Amino acid sequence: MTMTVPLLEIQDLRVHFNAAGRALRAVDGVSLTVAPGETVALVGESGCGKSVTALSVMRLLPPAARIVGGSVRLDGTELMGLPEVAMRRVRGARVAMIFQEPMTSLNPVLTIGQQIAEPLVRHKGLSGAALSARVQSLLEAVNLPDPARIMRAYPHQLSGGMKQRAMMAMAVACEPRLLIADEPTTALDVTIQAQVLALMRDLQRTTGMGLLFITHDLGVVAQMADRVAVMYAGEVVESAPREAFFRAPRHPYTRKLFASLPGRSRRGEPLAMIPGMVPTLDRPRVGCRFATRCEFAWDRCRAETPAWVEAGGHGVRCHLGLAGPAAQQAAASAPTVQTAAPPSAEARPLLTVRDLKVHFPIRRGVFQRTVGYVRAVDGVSLDIASGRTLALVGESGCGKTTVGKGILQLVPVTGGSVSFEGRELMGLHGAVLRRLRSRFQIVFQDPFSSLNPRMTVADILEEGMLALGVGANAAARQGEVDRLLAAVGLPADAKLRYPHEFSGGQRQRIAIARALAVQPRLIVCDEPTSALDVSVQAQILNLLLDLQQRLGLSYLFITHNLAVVEFMAQEVAVMYLGRIVEKGAVDRVLVAPAHPYTQALLSAVPTLEPTGRTVIRLAGEPPSPARPPQGCHFHPRCPQAMPVCRERYPEQREVDGRKVACHLYP
Incomplete structure (x- = not known):
């Protein structure tokens, strides 16, 4: 795209945060442009400065932050020198922003x-x-x-x-000239995400506005962007047109991001990981900021800051330059962890669930009379064999998490059967159920809210051991704590620290160690990587696979990320409004889906090669589980609905090696 006068022009932007008298260099020399009608994607790990850059354009930085240098021009107008009264006339009228979490942004x-x-x-x-x-x-x-x-x-x-x-x-x-979208689809299901992205493209075509799109999802970048800029540790390290970026990424950090992505092509082998941590922000940088994590770094990288080199619109900040033949090998490198082949499908089930129902009463009035039920789980059946992974996928609110909690008897179960190691769990209470809890554990989605902030890591790991009688004495338990921390890749001195002193990925490792502390055979993983960057996600997925191989663990893996399903699971069950609509081997269900809902779900997943794909757009929103539609629950949104779909719910049928609940298969 030929640019004359940029709509947005950021030059050498520098933003510092004051933290206990120290200046944290959150943005340290960022330059980028957005042309009218153009979409520029800004990608990178959490903490690299993407959102701070966007907030600087809007002049909405928190009190602790200050812009110490640089220029931000919108349609030729310098925004950095405008008084607040003038800036209020700009916000909303000429530039607007969509924030990541609408619930906290709406009044x-x-x-x-x-x-x-x-x-x-x-x-x-x-x-x-x-x-x-x-x-x-x-x-x-x-x-x-x-x-x-x-x-x-x-x-x-x-x-x-x-x-x-x-x-x-x-x-x-x-009708602003520039729209800034900060992770606008991160918290959305893939079907709703597809609707929002299509809507954003339509609005852009109608109004001709420029779009600065902040995300860490490379599939969304491939679908939305005209140009891509990659940030690391407060600066842009690579920038290129979309086609060139995906065809031949140049910076070693960018190539590692690509190599960290899970998927079917990487099953059976560990994902590439980026070692170490992002450098601290409280002191001036010497040399390349990625040098401590780059396997191709040499003395010059640690002593000299690399210059920005650009040709044909593709720029990179690296001493390897634009050719970078060694950098192209970075994607091929991977940790030496080996994964074992999964046991055969005929293995005896460790967990057997039949017709599980979890209904929550709706109470109203002074006397709180029950006037109805939320049918969160309404007849789910599944099996998990020893050492295998079953993925449970579906839109938010379909009942995935409630299935996991119902299996573990963490919520009251309305009906059905849950058998673990041949023993029925339904009806067990008190000490009898407590003795069995060491055999099955759960890892929650948000490790920060599930870890007690007032307890050290040692206390967190030892708590379950004390409750369930694991470990002969205090010395034995402390030895087990040290072993667990080593197993999840944390140093021994981590046991003396508190949860807030760790990064998101490290906290998730602590949550996994806590689950392992009581020596379980089954772990329910409830969206364990949804809040993590792709590089940290790769570390957690590799860890889970390594633990499965060494300890023979079974996983119920609850997620909405189908690339993770392809990488982790042998079997997958697709849920819609409290019921499983399709279930079978991953290679069958995700390659050739049979149920219309599964087809729509897969079509909406952003990929790195979006061309030639037809997204099936579902009408409306998922119905309420308190008032499910008569007949097939999916028929109000199904593009293939028939009269019989409105009359009765379909039975599960065997279709090409998988089970499908759909009237299309009589």
Whole structure:
């Protein structure tokens, strides 16, 4: 794309945070441009400075941050010198931002209509009927059903995808020249993500706005971006047009990111990992910032800061330069951990679940009478053999996590059977159930909220041992703590520290060590990598596979990341509204899905090669489990629905080696 005058031009931007008298160099010399109608993707690990760069453009930095140098120009206007009064005229009118978490960005005490109307009143002077009509048209433009009702609704009354679309309506209300989207789809299911991304492209085509898209999902980058800029430790280390970026990434850090991505092609072998940690931000950098983690670093890398080298629009900050033949070998390198072949499918089930139901009562009135039930899990059956991994996938709210908690008897179960090692768990309580808990454990999605912040790591790991009688004495338990930390790749002195002193990936390792402390045979992994960067995700997935090989563990792996499913699991079950609609071997279900919902789910997954794919866009939102549709639960959104689908729920049938609940297969 030929650029004359950039819409957004950032030159040598530097932002420091004041932390206990130290200056943390969060952004340290970033330069990039966005042209009208162009989408520039800004990618990199958490903490590299992507969001701080975006907030600097908006002049919305927190009090502890200050811009110490550089220039930010929008349509030729320098924003750094504008007083706050003038900046308020820019925000919303000429540049707008969509934040990562809409629930914390939307005002909970104002209706959606009031919040969308605010920029229209301030910048356009609309009022009365004209204002209401414009708000309703914006809600229609972002494909929200029943706009008149949504205008009167509060944020907590909308789903995650609906809230994100409402934020998009607010951001584009005044037709800004530049839209900044900070991880706008990270918390969304792939089907809703596909809708939001398609909507964003449509709005961009209609208005001609420039888009600065911040993400760590390279599949989304391949689908959305015209150009890509990679950040590391506060600076841009590579920038290129999308095709060149995916065809031949040049920087060793970028190539390691690609090599860290899970998928079917990497099954049976460990993922490449980036050793070490991002350098600290509290002192001036000497040499290349990636040198301590780069296997191709030499003396010059540690002593001399690499210059920016660019040719044909592809730039890189590396002493290997644009050719970088050695850097191209980085993707091939991988840890020496070996994974074992999974046991045969005929292995005896370790866990057998039949017709599991978990219904939560809906109570109303002064006397809290039960007026209905939320059918979170409504008849789930599955088996997991020893040493195998079953992945459970589906949209948020379909009941995946409740299945895991129901199996472990962490929530009251309404009906069905759960047999573990041949013993029925239903009906067990108190000390009898407690003695069995050492055999099955859970790793939660957010390790920070699931680890007690007032306990040291040693206390966290020892707590389960004390409760379940593992370890003969205190000395034996402390020895086991040291062994567990070594098993998950943490130093022995980590046991004396508290959870807040660790990174997200390290906290997840602690959570895995806690689960292993009582020597389980089955671990329920509930989205254990969803909050992690791809490089840290690779470390956790390698760790889980290595532990499975050495200890013979079985996993129920709950996730919405189908690339992780292809890498980790031998079998997969697809859930929709409390029931399993398709179940079978990963190589069958994910290669040739049979159920229309599975087909739509797979079509919506962003890939590194998005061309030639047809995304199946599902109508509407998933229905409420408190009021499931009559007949097949999927029929209101199914593009292949038939009259029989509205009349009765389909039975599970054997179709080409997998089980499918669909009337398309009589």
